[in-house]
Amino acid sequence: MSKTSSLDEAKYYAEQCSENNWSRDILLNFIKADSFKNAKLLPKLHNFEKTLPEDLQQQADEILKSTYNLEFLGLSTPLRELELERKLVEKIKLFLLELGSGFTFICNQYKLALGNKDYAVDLLFFNRRIRALIAIDLKISEFKPEYIGKMNFYLGLLDDQVKQTDENPSIGIVLCADKDHVEVEVALRDVNKPIGVADYQLQFPEKELKELISNELKINTQKLRKR
Numbered sequence: 614m615s616k617t618s619s620l621d622e623a624k625y626y627a628e629q630c631s632e633n634n635w636s637r638d639i640l641l642n643f644i645k646a647d648s649f650k651n652a653k654l655l656p657k658l659h660n661f662e663k664t665l666p667e668d669l670q671q672q673a674d675e676i677l678k679s680t681y682n683l684e685f686l687g688l689s690t691p692l693r694e695l696e697l698e699r700k701l702v703e704k705i706k707l708f709l710l711e712l713g714s715g716f717t718f719i720c721n722q723y724k725l726a727l728g729n730k731d732y733a734v735d736l737l738f739f740n741r742r743i744r745a746l747i748a749i750d751l752k753i754s755e756f757k758p759e760y761i762g763k764m765n766f767y768l769g770l771l772d773d774q775v776k777q778t779d780e781n782p783s784i785g786i787v788l789c790a791d792k793d794h795v796e797v798e799v800a801l802r803d804v805n806k807p808i809g810v811a812d813y814q815l816q817f818p819e820k821e822l823k824e825l826i827s828n829e830l831k832i833n834t835q836k837l838r839k840r
Contacts, residue, residue, distance in 0.1 A: 655679035
């Protein structure tokens with residue numbers, strides 16, 4: 614906790630350790646990746662306040678991050694979408710940790726059918742905290758407005774064909790390499806299904822890594838002086 618900079622940040626990591634049984638090494642990795650900032654401070658892009666019941670809006674917001682850290686994949690450059698999906702499935706335990714508490718992995722390339730056509734959701738999860746299916750669509754490019762229409766379509770099929778009567782509406786997350794806030798907000802404006810848009814990073818940002826190392830050196834120097 615000495616590596617955190619505020620009480621709110623320390624409380625966040627303490628709660629995550631309790632809920633997810635993080636080891637010390639896992640906790641340190643999440644602190645280095647600035648998970649608190651990604652989960653709590655960066656602006657999140659979604660339409661949950663318009664598409665979900667009031668009692669679910671905050672809970673859905675809490676399970677979404679603005680940015681997901683995929684550094685654990687060990688990649689320096691983006692892959693094709695199917696290759697990225699395969700890598701995530703290979704390391705699904707680490708991806709579940711990054712997603713947060715309550716997520717259960719169901720399947721990749723989850724099949725849906727309408728008429729004579731077949732469709733597939735890249736990654737399908739169930740979140741026990743909000744009792745809802747969570748569909749993730751992976752994109753190796755920057756955000757494009759048409760991604761929202763595709764996810765809206767998938768969520769309609771999931772609600773019609775897969776969601777059980779005691780479950781809440783299915784939620785979609787479009788996970789892309791980069792996003793423009795204004796473009797996302799406009800794309801989500803008239804959509805009737807709950808969708809969030811987030812980006813991901815494959816490597817820990819160089820600038821933040823330098824700042825982290827600098828802060829570590831300062832802390833260690835101060836400790837030595839006190840001795």
